[in-house]
Amino acid sequence: MSTLMAALMDASPYLAHALTAAPPPSGVPDVGGGEAPPGAEDLLKVLRWVAWTVTVLCVAGIFGVAGRMAVDHSRGGGRDHARGLGFVLGACLLVGSASGIVGAFV
DSSP states (O other), X not given: OHHHHHHHHHHHHHHHHHHHSSOOOXXXXXXXXXXXXXXXXXXXXXXXXXXXXXXXXXXHHHHHHHHHHHHHHHXXXXXXXXXXXXXXXXXXXXXXXXXXXXXXXX
């Protein structure tokens, strides 16, 4: 036990320095405005094309479900397409929220 106490007494200046060496960081560091890496414009151009393409596909999906509902309604049906409309509207919701999140970061 005495050797443990002796070792602690020898290490005490180092322990005090380690515990009080630097205060912990406070808040979020300011990293500045930053700049886009080379080739970022081409990537953003492709992302805009993809966003427009997916938006057009969502609108086409709504029109497709509406057309199937109209044809089935004329045949006496039309109640079975709520699932398809739910999937299309879910895709529209994903597209809308993704573009908002990406827009907040870009």
